Amino acid sequence: MHELGIVFHIIRSVEKVAVENGLEKVSAVVLELGEVSGVVPDYLADCWRWAAAKSELASGSELRIETLPAVTRCGGCGADYPTVAHGRTCPRCGSGDTWLLTGNEVNIKEIEAY
Amino acid sequence: MDHVRIIEVKQSVFADNDKRAAQLRQELKGRGVFLLNLMSSPGSGKTTTLRRTAELLKDELKIGVMEADIDSDVDARAMAEAGVKSIQLHTGGMCHLDADMTRQGLDELLAEGGVELAILENVGNLVCPAEFDTGAVKNAAILSVPEGDDKPLKYPLMFQVCDVVLINKMDVAPYFDFDLEKCREYIRMRNPNAKVIPICAKTGEGVEEWAGWLREQIRAWKV
Numbered sequence: 422m423h424e425l426g427i428v429f430h431i432i433r434s435v436e437k438v439a440v441e442n443g444l445e446k447v448s449a450v451v452l453e454l455g456e457v458s459g460v461v462p463d464y465l466a467d468c469w470r471w472a473a474a475k476s477e478l479a480s481g482s483e484l485r486i487e488t489l490p491a492v493t494r495c496g497g498c499g500a501d502y503p504t505v506a507h508g509r510t511c512p513r514c515g516s517g518d519t520w521l522l523t524g525n526e527v528n529i530k531e532i533e534a535y
Numbered sequence: 536m537d538h539v540r541i542i543e544v545k546q547s548v549f550a551d552n553d554k555r556a557a558q559l560r561q562e563l564k565g566r567g568v569f570l571l572n573l574m575s576s577p578g579s580g581k582t583t584t585l586r587r588t589a590e591l592l593k594d595e596l597k598i599g600v601m602e603a604d605i606d607s608d609v610d611a612r613a614m615a616e617a618g619v620k621s622i623q624l625h626t627g628g629m630c631h632l633d634a635d636m637t638r639q640g641l642d643e644l645l646a647e648g649g650v651e652l653a654i655l656e657n658v659g660n661l662v663c664p665a666e667f668d669t670g671a672v673k674n675a676a677i678l679s680v681p682e683g684d685d686k687p688l689k690y691p692l693m694f695q696v697c698d699v700v701l702i703n704k705m706d707v708a709p710y711f712d713f714d715l716e717k718c719r720e721y722i723r724m725r726n727p728n729a730k731v732i733p734i735c736a737k738t739g740e741g742v743e744e745w746a747g748w749l750r751e752q753i754r755a756w757k758v
């Protein structure tokens with residue numbers, strides 16, 4: 422399961438940041454999730470609750486998810502357009518020669534600790 | 536809770552794995568081991584292709600294969616039958632391998648020494664393995680004809696991270712409306728640098744070209 426693998430990586434990164442900053446307990450992790458990252462926020466939250474409970478540092482912590490919009494650029498006419506609404510075909514010129522500019526991020530934005 | 540601290544991280548979840556993968560790649564270079572990461576959907580023909588590849592290369596290169604499956608060891612046994620050293624990696628339900636899991640597998644595979652070409656048969660999946668750098672020198676994907684020529688559009692990341700795409704099961708092309716030229720074009724749109732090689736692992740057609748490509752990459756890596 423994809424989300425579980427990602428959660429393990431988040432916890433590992435958080436543990437590293439905690440050591441570097443002398444944190445004993447993390448209360449929240451803020452995640453930036455691109456609209457087309459392929460990660461399902463609800464699954465991720467479920468996996469988080471399960472996996473975080475096993476980590477002394479992160480148990481009981483909250484995973485807060487902020488969504489980043491997906492934007493695609495067209496190589497045909499140079500336009501930028503919202504990916505979710507129009508997919509891979511440029512709504513301006515109909516070209517299929519397009520690529521994602523932003524929207525596949527899975528970033529740890531910040532950690533709240535005390 | 537009056538002294539809550541906010542630590543800004545601003546880092547991709549994959550960044551840590553990327554670092555470990557780069558380190559593994561560096562170490563493998565020092566040891567003279569070429570690691571190939573082979574990815575595809577379930578059943579595209581990874582194991583069949585590897586058996587064919589081994590037939591062509593095993594007399595000139597010592598090959599070791601790591602079979603990553605969620606469960607079972609049928610692929611590892613198939614490779615052993617083909618006369619190739621192989622081990623089974625258990626992913627514990629995970630849909631991909633990361634750099635650390637690959638390193639663990641390599642520790643076992645390389646323990647006896649001598650392996651020059653290590654091949655990782657990744658978990659059958661077109662999504663997750665593409666996101667995790669395993670430390671491989673080159674990434675290969677297999678797309679088989681029955682899956683359809685539009686897969687590079689639907690799973691762009693997989694085709695972006697690949698150095699080579701093998702189009703397998705060309706023997707059944709007449710029964711599917713698979714357009715090879717369209718497929719090449721879709722791959723080129725996602726990744727202009729990817730090499731595309733149509734093969735038929737069942738008969739061995741095209742495998743010669745693929746083995747030649749691989750031989751060339753290994754030679755370039757060793758200098």
Ligand SMILES: Nc1nc2c(ncn2[C@@H]2O[C@H](COP(=O)(O)OP(=O)(O)OP(=O)(O)O)[C@@H](O)[C@H]2O)c(=O)[nH]1
Nearest residue numbers: 576577578579580581582583659703704735736737
């Ligand atoms: N017609 C045809 N069948 C093929 C070809 N290559 C593989 N197959 C068949 O496809 C099926 C799956 O092949 P495998 O090599 O086991 O595929 P795989 O990608 O290793 O599968 P998993 O490890 O389960 O993901 C087998 O029945 C093969 O015999 C081919 O070129 N043509």
Ligand SMILES: [Mg+2]
Nearest residue numbers: 581582610656
């Ligand atoms: Mg297999």
Ligand SMILES: [Zn+2]
Nearest residue numbers: 495498511514
């Ligand atoms: Zn356009």
